[in-house]
Amino acid sequence: MATVIDAGAQAHSTDNTPEAVVVRFAGDSGDGMQLTGGQFTLSTALSGNDLATFPDFPSEIRAPQGTLFGVSAFQINFGSTEITTAGDQPDVLVAMNPAALKVNLPSLKAGGLIIADTGEFNKRNLEKAKYEVSPIDDGSLAKWRLLAFDISALTLEAVKPFGLGNKEALRCKNMWTLGLALWMFDRDRQPLIDWLNDKFKKNPVLAEANIAALNAGHAYGETAEIGGQVKQQHLPPAPQSPGLYRTITGAEAISLGLVAGAKLADLPMFFGGYPITPASAILHYLAKMKEFGVTTFQAEDEIAAVASAIGASYAGSLGVTSSSGPGIALKGEALGLAVMTELPLVVVNSQRGGPSTGLPTKTEQSDLYQALYGRNGDTPMPVIAARSPADAFECAIEACRLAVQFMTPVMLLTDGYIGNAAEPWKVPDPATFTPFPVTFLTENNAPDGGKPLPYKRDEKGARPWIKPGTPGLMHRIGGIEKAPDTGDIDYSPAVHQMQTDARKDKVDGIAHHIPAQEVSQGTQGGKLAIVGWGSTFGPIHQAVRRARAKGQDVSHIHIRHIWPMPANLGDLLKSYDKIIVPEMNTGQLKTVLRDQYLVDARPLNKVSGQPFTIAEIEAAIDAALA
Amino acid sequence: MNEMTTIKTTLKDWESDQEVRWCPGCGDYAILKAVQRTLPELGADPAKTVFVSGIGCSSRFPYYMASYGFHTIHGRAPAVATGIKLANPELDLWLVTGDGDGMSIGGNHTMHFLRRNINCQIMLFNNEIYGLTKGQYSPTSRLGTPSPTTPLGSVDRPLQPGAFALGAGAPFVARAYDTSKNLTDVLKAAHAHQGAAFVEIFQNCIVYNKDRFADFTEKAVADQGQLWLKNGEPMLFGSVKSGGFKGIALDTEKLALKVVDVAVGEDGKPDWQAAGVLVHDVTNRGVAHMLVELPMGPFPVALGVIYDDPRPTYEGAMLAQDEQARAGKTADLAKLFAKGQTWSVAEEDQGPLSGV
Numbered sequence: 001m002a003t004v005i006d007a008g009a010q011a012h013s014t015d016n017t018p019e020a021v022v023v024r025f026a027g028d029s030g031d032g033m034q035l036t037g038g039q040f041t042l043s044t045a046l047s048g049n050d051l052a053t054f055p056d057f058p059s060e061i062r063a064p065q066g067t068l069f070g071v072s073a074f075q076i077n078f079g080s081t082e083i084t085t086a087g088d089q090p091d092v093l094v095a096m097n098p099a100a101l102k103v104n105l106p107s108l109k110a111g112g113l114i115i116a117d118t119g120e121f122n123k124r125n126l127e128k129a130k131y132e133v134s135p136i137d138d139g140s141l142a143k144w145r146l147l148a149f150d151i152s153a154l155t156l157e158a159v160k161p162f163g164l165g166n167k168e169a170l171r172c173k174n175m176w177t178l179g180l181a182l183w184m185f186d187r188d189r190q191p192l193i194d195w196l197n198d199k200f201k202k203n204p205v206l207a208e209a210n211i212a213a214l215n216a217g218h219a220y221g222e223t224a225e226i227g228g229q230v231k232q233q234h235l236p237p238a239p240q241s242p243g244l245y246r247t248i249t250g251a252e253a254i255s256l257g258l259v260a261g262a263k264l265a266d267l268p269m270f271f272g273g274y275p276i277t278p279a280s281a282i283l284h285y286l287a288k289m290k291e292f293g294v295t296t297f298q299a300e301d302e303i304a305a306v307a308s309a310i311g312a313s314y315a316g317s318l319g320v321t322s323s324s325g326p327g328i329a330l331k332g333e334a335l336g337l338a339v340m341t342e343l344p345l346v347v348v349n350s351q352r353g354g355p356s357t358g359l360p361t362k363t364e365q366s367d368l369y370q371a372l373y374g375r376n377g378d379t380p381m382p383v384i385a386a387r388s389p390a391d392a393f394e395c396a397i398e399a400c401r402l403a404v405q406f407m408t409p410v411m412l413l414t415d416g417y418i419g420n421a422a423e424p425w426k427v428p429d430p431a432t433f434t435p436f437p438v439t440f441l442t443e444n445n446a447p448d449g450g451k452p453l454p455y456k457r458d459e460k461g462a463r464p465w466i467k468p469g470t471p472g473l474m475h476r477i478g479g480i481e482k483a484p485d486t487g488d489i490d491y492s493p494a495v496h497q498m499q500t501d502a503r504k505d506k507v508d509g510i511a512h513h514i515p516a517q518e519v520s521q522g523t524q525g526g527k528l529a530i531v532g533w534g535s536t537f538g539p540i541h542q543a544v545r546r547a548r549a550k551g552q553d554v555s556h557i558h559i560r561h562i563w564p565m566p567a568n569l570g571d572l573l574k575s576y577d578k579i580i581v582p583e584m585n586t587g588q589l590k591t592v593l594r595d596q597y598l599v600d601a602r603p604l605n606k607v608s609g610q611p612f613t614i615a616e617i618e619a620a621i622d623a624a625l626a
Numbered sequence: 627m628n629e630m631t632t633i634k635t636t637l638k639d640w641e642s643d644q645e646v647r648w649c650p651g652c653g654d655y656a657i658l659k660a661v662q663r664t665l666p667e668l669g670a671d672p673a674k675t676v677f678v679s680g681i682g683c684s685s686r687f688p689y690y691m692a693s694y695g696f697h698t699i700h701g702r703a704p705a706v707a708t709g710i711k712l713a714n715p716e717l718d719l720w721l722v723t724g725d726g727d728g729m730s731i732g733g734n735h736t737m738h739f740l741r742r743n744i745n746c747q748i749m750l751f752n753n754e755i756y757g758l759t760k761g762q763y764s765p766t767s768r769l770g771t772p773s774p775t776t777p778l779g780s781v782d783r784p785l786q787p788g789a790f791a792l793g794a795g796a797p798f799v800a801r802a803y804d805t806s807k808n809l810t811d812v813l814k815a816a817h818a819h820q821g822a823a824f825v826e827i828f829q830n831c832i833v834y835n836k837d838r839f840a841d842f843t844e845k846a847v848a849d850q851g852q853l854w855l856k857n858g859e860p861m862l863f864g865s866v867k868s869g870g871f872k873g874i875a876l877d878t879e880k881l882a883l884k885v886v887d888v889a890v891g892e893d894g895k896p897d898w899q900a901a902g903v904l905v906h907d908v909t910n911r912g913v914a915h916m917l918v919e920l921p922m923g924p925f926p927v928a929l930g931v932i933y934d935d936p937r938p939t940y941e942g943a944m945l946a947q948d949e950q951a952r953a954g955k956t957a958d959l960a961k962l963f964a965k966g967q968t969w970s971v972a973e974e975d976q977g978p979l980s981g982v
Contacts, residue, residue, distance in 0.1 A: 311709025478697025
């Protein structure tokens with residue numbers, strides 16, 4: 001989405017073709033809905049539409065079949081115009097069983113289309129979904145368009161020639177459905193067929209069966225067996241800036257950004273991680289990128305993951321660790337050690353709903369306080385937040401840059417939504433990045449030729465990075481307070497004051513080495529600013545766009561550098577009459593802004609595990625300007 | 627340790643300029659000197675030597691060594707050391723920990739460090755007490771130990787670090803005590819071992835657990851109280867002067883070790899064979915387990931190299947795997963970024979040209 005030219009006036013809408021469509025695939029967690037959604041996403045991207053996705057799945061790997069809590073859904077918003085959210089309300093809901101229908105129906109747009117597999121609307125499944133009567137028969141779906149037919153039977157029929165068992169044959173249902181969806185939006189099937197052939201290359205019969213199901217679903221639409229209910233729609237490509245594109249998820253983007261960051265710093269990367277949802281995907285990706293000088297280590301716990309990364313940084317690699325809130329909590333003491341020993345470290349927090357185990361697979365932005373303040377002592381640490389999958393790439397590079405240039409741990413905040421969601425990404429040219437190669441200290445830096453000074457600060461307040469193994473520069477570091485320059489243990493009152501100030505000044509000073517805060521939409525100064533951070537970018541952006549189109553005086557400010565904040569942010573905020581801070585928490589950035597700038601920032605909070613809808617933010621704008 | 631060019635140093639070269647701040651009479655002084663004496667004998671290079679520690683009295687150790695050093699946080703030294711070793715396997719790594727740091731708060735890391743087999747010498751100073759926090763009982767404190775947190779005596783069974791290490795899969799387990807003249811030899815054996823070499827050093831905390839090990843370290847009882855093990859030699863202890871030669875034999879019925887009296891033969895030497903005394907085999911893991919668990923009193927304390935059976939190190943295996951994965955591949959960022967299915971948008975049409 002970041003690379004899409006703002007369509008605005010040049011909307012592609014002709015006849016009744018909408019600018020954008022929201023489709024939600026919902027089924028049992030074993031129905032392959034994430035896979036269906038992922039492939040539909042790819043086909044959408046290949047057709048040139050802009051898109052944003054929202055995978056929404058339970059934390060159970062295979063929840064009991066047919067249950068309400070076992071429903072897994074994948075929502076995609078795509079169109080001929082700029083797309084920045086996964087969409088407020090689906091236009092189309094594909095429900096593979098009664099539970100999927102029940103859970104997802106409330107969000108379906110009035111007049112929207114339901115495609116339901118009647119083969120699964122049997123007594124047992126209806127009971128599990130707590131339906132007394134089948135909603136297909138009792139008229140309760142009257143406010144929507146209903147397309148109910150036996151996808152299960154049609155799939156079995158389509159794959160009959162391949163002699164699969166009943167269970168295996170039914171697993172092709174998702175491809176049948178995908179085939180129908182491809183027909184609905186006039187998509188080329190070939191990339192999917194290629195993908196299936198590749199996926200099942202060891203089992204060609206399964207490939208054939210899945211392709212047959214895909215084709216059958218497509219043909220079902222084409223031969224108009226579905227009556228006048230559904231018309232094929234072709235959404236023309238969204239205008240995009242020229243270049244090569246691919247789709248990317250946040251987890252992929254962070255992995256690539258970290259690899260690029262290490263390369264720009266001219267360092268090998270060491271990644272210490274411990275499995276946790278939704279952060280594990282980063283460890284998975286990096287484990288396959290060894291040729292880029294990446295060493296990955298699955299540690300025994302979160303503490304060992306960060307501690308090993310600190311050890312690797314000490315030894316001259318770029319140490320990186322990643323987790324989600326509960327794991328970051330465990331890493332807290334070690335982060336203090338990294339602050340105290342002033343070693344570079346990148347810490348990725350893929351936030352999820354909290355507290356405690358909370359909502360492992362749902363999204364939230366409630367670790368902002370943790371990132372800023374969640375350590376003992378005065379322990380300042382730069383914090384950067386990504387706003388979208390594609391933006392996460394640049395944020396990861398920025399985190400690496402700050403870590404090595406300022407000899408400090410840096411926290412990179414993302415969230416479950418960004419991590420799993422996909423969007424088109426303009427493939428960058430590595431040659432366009434500015435390298436920031438690290439220089440290790442190799443000669444004694446003591447002016448008098450005395451013992452080396454590992455805590456002698458440069459003009460930015462950063463200490464030198466000395467690799468063990470360097471002759472003549474032997475020294476000791478640790479978590480105890482230390483004297484300036486020599487780093488020798490010293491916890492005398494004046495030294496602790498001086499060093500606490502020096503650590504704070506160093507991090508505060510980063511404000512002068514990051515871009516000034518821009519207004520991402522609207523004007524500097526005005527009646528209302530919507531100030532956001534992280535993944536709320538999409539809905540805020542669209543809501544402000546719509547409000548401005550209506551003539552409302554509202555601007556959007558999106559903060560990437562959460563700590564330290566850009567030097568001009570305070571003055572900028574004070575140029576608006578009102579400030580609203582939408583957050584998926586109970587008001588954390590709002591409090592930080594009030595604290596830092598004494599501005600009357602007002603909260604707009606949502607902690608349901610679901611992203612903001614555009615409408616929710618529009619309503620807040622209307623209320624504020626009323 | 628690693629194969630490295632040996633360099634010439636003296637004990638002085640290993641002393642940092644920092645004032646040593648342990649309590650006068652602390653066993654740590656003797657260990658520090660033993661290490662500073664050992665390193666020149668190994669031809670070690672201070673620039674390539676790194677001491678890593680956690681928290682506690684023992685963990686101040688790195689500050690007193692004129693090498694590289696990292697004083698980390700409570701219990702986490704093994705994890706930090708793992709990262710150091712994986713980032714630079716050339717470094718000669720020493721880990722300094724204590725019974726609280728390594729067996730309690732950092733027990734998990736110690737276990738996995740030993741299991742993985744990181745090439746490193748681990749010195750666990752066991753004084754059976756928390757010293758730096760002023761005398762609370764530790765996981766190795768003997769049953770009934772009175773302390774500020776156990777005023778009526780501790781009731782939990784103490785942990786045997788040697789047994790813990792063997793159980794975790796350590797390929798090298800040795801024991802010594804702070805003032806022993808054999809400590810240097812034990813450290814040298816640990817250094818010679820290519821892998822995680824675990825050395826438990828009984829250390830006298832002069833303030834909070836004074837003379838805890840006196841019942842086998844004191845001169846008067848040393849002869850009968852200490853069993854110094856040497857590979858290929860019989861497990862003999864004692865002397866005629868101290869009450870007779872004794873040895874360790876196998877009680878085949880109970881499948882346990884037992885102490886047997888050893889008579890002096892005609893040649894004036896102990897006739898250990900007649901008494902069925904076992905010959906120490908450092909690769910015998912089963913016997914090693916029995917040796918570290920021998921209860922003091924009925925048995926002497928087993929000291930020296932108890933177990934030494936090298937196997938491939940973690941960093942060796944992992945970095946070899948990394949190399950293999952990298953072989954024949956170039957680190958092409960442009961190619962990496964453009965991986966998967968891509969499409970192009972041209973200037974003029976603002977639409978897709980091709981789906982690849």
